[in-house]
Amino acid sequence: MLTFIGLGLYDERSITVEGREALADADRAFAEVYTSHLVGATVDDLSDAHGIDIEVRDRAGVEQHPEDILDAAEDAHVAFLTAGDTMISTTHVDLRLRAIERGIDTRVVHGVTAQTAASGLTGLQNYRFGKAVTLPFPYAHGADGVPQSVVDSIEANRERGLHTVVYLDIKADRGEYMTADVASEMLAEGWEDVLAVAVVRAGSPEPTVAADRLSALAEREFGDPLHLLVIPGDLHHVESDALATLGGAPEDVLAENEA
């Protein structure tokens, strides 16, 4: 039996009750903490909180050598842990398909995602978001600035009046997290007056939401990770009120986005 469990966004308490019970029932637990990980809890914290030794695997280990996880799941209950939801990466979907191919029962226990928090914390309505994008570090995509595919996706959403979640690059193995001010500075090239919302430490006890022009957000500092940005499309009045109240958005910037 292989149970995929999403740990949610922040620490050992971000998991669902169902997920905690499934983890308590497991004989062995593996975690993939490279694609994404919890900033509010170490793997040791998780092990202590849930009373089970957690074996860490990197992404390549899961992709290229899934056998030890699958072998273990053949005759024991194995939990496979990831931050956020559990099927965010194709690597994890692939692991599930391999398990099914081998006749291993699988089960998915969902976790809270950054997409959910981006909507919940900002007051922007979830059904008004278009396709999400990831903004890579320039060194990671091999060119300066913002990749054209990211620009195109944001533009296509804005043309339809839709909001865009911009995930910021994480290189967990190098300890590098793109911050909202750096991302804002990158995106401000050509879009300096465009409204954006920094969503900082979503899921933590002290999340921050800041709404302003990209050029203004680029001048601020938002502290510890994780950060993401939302580029709003057209705003309904409650959304506009929310960005003013929750994110301190200036009135004149909001007026430009009102539907």
Next chain:
Amino acid sequence: MLTFIGLGLYDERSITVEGREALADADRAFAEVYTSHLVGATVDDLSDAHGIDIEVRDRAGVEQHPEDILDAAEDAHVAFLTAGDTMISTTHVDLRLRAIERGIDTRVVHGVTAQTAASGLTGLQNYRFGKAVTLPFPYAHGADGVPQSVVDSIEANRERGLHTVVYLDIKADRGEYMTADVASEMLAEGWEDVLAVAVVRAGSPEPTVAADRLSALAEREFGDPLHLLVIPGDLHHVESDALATLGGAPEDVLAENEA
């Protein structure tokens, strides 16, 4: 203090550990179970599981008479509960803004959403979803068939190769839940050969995923609620494998959607 808590998707164990602790700390709890509710647990089940009396308010009660909730939150810790995430409805965002206006501290504890489960259970990648839509009962939008806005959104997503989550109408006060077969039949008008995925009882111990042409899904029965549909756009190979393995999608239908 007013804490908004998302209950997640299915029953009293779908809440996060953090959410359960916040609820245990609360002096009073209100729930809005009309916009969306849990199919695996009654309000009494929730009250029993969490050891707190839960007072139910309908949507109009929250919208038009939020005063008793806000009055209570002025000098006690009040929890406000909703299924899924907590800020899905503008009604709840509005309640939060009113609380802040009155100087009441607010906090959001996120819950797992159907959008997350739609991606996690199907193997369709979350960053390849476009804008979501809701398919209303014909009597609810006052005309036969599928509203043009729903058609337009699905078409716009498909043109960009993106997947669409189609939420199905819920009239919780009348006990009416649109089922995936009914929705497929409505959408099959004009799109009979289009690939769709029924996601049934997401978040429950026994979720079902079924992928086939809309005309074929229209002939099936999927049992108890909640149901939703996904209309996939272009499929990457792992997504295609996932729909075959997890949803039983016929090979020829998948071939038409491969990117």
